[in-house]
Amino acid sequence: MATILSVNGVTKKFGELVAVDDVSFAVDEGEIYGIAGPNGAGKTTLFNLITGIPYHADSGAVTYRSEEISQLSPHKIYELGIARTFQKETAFDTLTVQENVRIGAVFGTDLESKSYDSAVDQALESLGLIDDRYRLAGELSLYGKKRLMIASAIVSNPHLLMLDEPAGGLNVAELSELESLILRLSGGEMTIIIIEHVLPLLFGVSNRVMVMDFGKRLAEGSPEALARDDTVIEAYLGERGKDAFHAISG
Amino acid sequence: MMHFLDAYKKPLALVGIIIFLAIPLVVENKLLIHLAILGMLYAIVASNWDLTLGYAGVFNFAHLAFFGIGAYTSGILTVKLGISPWLGIPCGAVTAALASIIVSIPAIRLRGIYVALLTFACSQLVLLLLLSQPLITGGQQGLTGVPQLQIGDFLFRESKYAHFYLVGLLLLCSTVFLRRLVSSDFGLSLIALRDFEEYAVARGIPLARQRLLAFLFSSIFPGLAGGVYAHFLIVASPDIFGFSLATLLLSMVLVGGVATIYGPVVIGVVMTYVSELMASSAWMSDVFGVSRGPVRFMFVAVLIVLTMRFFPQGVWGLVNQFSARSLQAKNTTVEDPA
Ligand SMILES: Nc1ncnc2c1ncn2[C@@H]1O[C@H](COP(=O)(O)OP(=O)(O)OP(=O)(O)O)[C@@H](O)[C@H]1O
Numbered sequence: 375m376a377t378i379l380s381v382n383g384v385t386k387k388f389g390e391l392v393a394v395d396d397v398s399f400a401v402d403e404g405e406i407y408g409i410a411g412p413n414g415a416g417k418t419t420l421f422n423l424i425t426g427i428p429y430h431a432d433s434g435a436v437t438y439r440s441e442e443i444s445q446l447s448p449h450k451i452y453e454l455g456i457a458r459t460f461q462k463e464t465a466f467d468t469l470t471v472q473e474n475v476r477i478g479a480v481f482g483t484d485l486e487s488k489s490y491d492s493a494v495d496q497a498l499e500s501l502g503l504i505d506d507r508y509r510l511a512g513e514l515s516l517y518g519k520k521r522l523m524i525a526s527a528i529v530s531n532p533h534l535l536m537l538d539e540p541a542g543g544l545n546v547a548e549l550s551e552l553e554s555l556i557l558r559l560s561g562g563e564m565t566i567i568i569i570e571h572v573l574p575l576l577f578g579v580s581n582r583v584m585v586m587d588f589g590k591r592l593a594e595g596s597p598e599a600l601a602r603d604d605t606v607i608e609a610y611l612g613e614r615g616k617d618a619f620h621a622i623s624g
Numbered sequence: 625m626m627h628f629l630d631a632y633k634k635p636l637a638l639v640g641i642i643i644f645l646a647i648p649l650v651v652e653n654k655l656l657i658h659l660a661i662l663g664m665l666y667a668i669v670a671s672n673w674d675l676t677l678g679y680a681g682v683f684n685f686a687h688l689a690f691f692g693i694g695a696y697t698s699g700i701l702t703v704k705l706g707i708s709p710w711l712g713i714p715c716g717a718v719t720a721a722l723a724s725i726i727v728s729i730p731a732i733r734l735r736g737i738y739v740a741l742l743t744f745a746c747s748q749l750v751l752l753l754l755l756s757q758p759l760i761t762g763g764q765q766g767l768t769g770v771p772q773l774q775i776g777d778f779l780f781r782e783s784k785y786a787h788f789y790l791v792g793l794l795l796l797c798s799t800v801f802l803r804r805l806v807s808s809d810f811g812l813s814l815i816a817l818r819d820f821e822e823y824a825v826a827r828g829i830p831l832a833r834q835r836l837l838a839f840l841f842s843s844i845f846p847g848l849a850g851g852v853y854a855h856f857l858i859v860a861s862p863d864i865f866g867f868s869l870a871t872l873l874l875s876m877v878l879v880g881g882v883a884t885i886y887g888p889v890v891i892g893v894v895m896t897y898v899s900e901l902m903a904s905s906a907w908m909s910d911v912f913g914v915s916r917g918p919v920r921f922m923f924v925a926v927l928i929v930l931t932m933r934f935f936p937q938g939v940w941g942l943v944n945q946f947s948a949r950s951l952q953a954k955n956t957t958v959e960d961p962a
């Protein structure tokens with residue numbers, strides 16, 4: 375299977391702190407690639423480096439479909455077909471829901487101007503936002519804003535969709551809705567990278583998962599393999615937590 | 625009451641425009657007509673400022689320089705080179721546009737207060753340049769002897785109507801241009817960048833290009849207006865670059881309502897009357913016991929502060945809010961027959 379994105383030895387420092395430390399991984403076309411790791415592990419920073427928002431890597435290379443993109447400006451990266459969401463719910467608050475999605479369709483895409491409206495309608499429809507289309511984005515709930523962010527990302531039909539903790543703060547019903555949405559998008563040939571703390575969701579949808587801790591890549595493998603991996607459990611729960619985990623799970 | 629406002633918004637606006645257009649036909653007082661012309665010129669400058677300040681959220685304090693550059697370009701070309709004002713005025717728009725590009729290149733990468741500092745410095749630089757060449761620009765006294773507008777033997781300043789309708793037409797074109805711009809996808813991209821810059825670039829909006837275009841588009845009509853201003857007053861004065869005019873124009877944008885275009889247009893004319901009549905009426909200075917100039921600018925400053933404190937959306941924002949509320953009220957009554 376062809377590689378869509380390959381990240382080679384990227385590093386990002388904030389002063390003394392090495393937020394992302396020589397991380398490498400590759401994502402295949404069409405797969406769902408999960409990223410897990412405790413708070414502060416460097417997951418969001420890694421997304422930022424790949425998309426150039428708001429900074430690039432200090433060193434290392436990011437290659438997208440054999441094009442080096444690690445120093446490309448963010449809007450150019452979007453033009454190539456990489457769309458991301460943000461961990462914190464983010465919207466253009468003074469624009470309507472529909473206008474928020476339209477932004478994603480108009481700039482840096484190869485959609486023709488006459489197909490903007492239908493693309494926007496389709497994205498609104500698939501995220502269940504049709505009835506809210508004329509509301510101001512600032513009025514939406516947390517889940518509403520999170521869906522809106524995804525709608526504006528998928529309206530351009532990106533090749534690579536990068537979701538940063540889409541499940542944060544959602545209830546059980548919303549979680550299962552999100553899970554089927556992700557699987558549906560993936561079925562439509564979109565490659566997806568997803569950062570998620572909600573492990574049942576992450577392990578449920580991902581083909582492969584990378585675990586990060588202290589800016590480093592700790593492990594990578596299938597969800598089943600990782601669930602048995604002690605280093606992963608230790609990263610999340612600590613040494614004593616690991617023992618407790620084994621005691622419970624037998 | 626609010627239903628009334630909403631349903632009759634368009635006809636009301638039309639009636640307002642017709643009444644305004646009739647001013648020179650019914651009003652004999654020369655000063656009132658003169659102020660209407662001045663007010664419309666200021667309204668052009670203020671509403672174009674709303675494009676960068678209100679929509680793009682960029683503190684461009686070089687905006688008045690576009691107006692000044694338009695005035696001096698046409699003034700110098702007509703006085704020193706003897707070309708026709710009708711050619712000088714569009715030349716002013718071109719130089720203003722060039723200036724907007726030059727100032728925008730360093731400005732678009734900066735944020736907040738730094739943009740304000742840089743653009744203010746740029747406008748002061750233009751002023752210093754003008755003052756340093758008194759033989760060409762007239763220096764501190766300004767460039768005098770600027771020819772008035774004329775078509776054949778018809779002299780604009782001898783007519784009660786000519787300047788009024790010329791400037792009125794310019795204001796109309798400027799307003800239509802701005803409203804079309806801000807309701808286009810380009811306008812959407814400016815608001816997106818203003819609301820959330822990182823998110824906007826993550827959705828493919830080229831920040832530098834859009835901001836540069838915002839500066840450029842905001843400079844053209846002020847450049848034209850500057851030329852007309854110089855030929856209307858037959859002088860190009862360095863006062864254009866002064867703090868008092870900038871404050872007055874800023875008040876038009878803020879009190880009128882940022883990111884509305886219509887607000888600065890309407891309040892631009894109103895504020896010109898208020899401010900100029902305050903300057904020319906003796907009782908103001910008698911009441912406050914100070915000379916007239918300072919009172920006027922104190923008034924403008926206080927008005928800005930009060931607006932920001934109590935209704936930051938400005939006059940036009942309030943109008944929109946009321947009509948939106950009445951629309952909502954109407955919708956709920958339709959949905960709920962009980
Ligand atoms: N702009 C910044 N300046 C300084 N330090 C930063 C900056 N951004 C992130 N960091 C630090 O870098 C480290 C990695 O942060 P990052 O946001 O990438 O973690 P994360 O894995 O996404 O965590 P979470 O699960 O909480 O979202 C943290 O220690 C964080 O405090």
Ligand SMILES: [Mg+2]
Pocket residue numbers: 417418419461
């Ligand atoms: Mg994060």
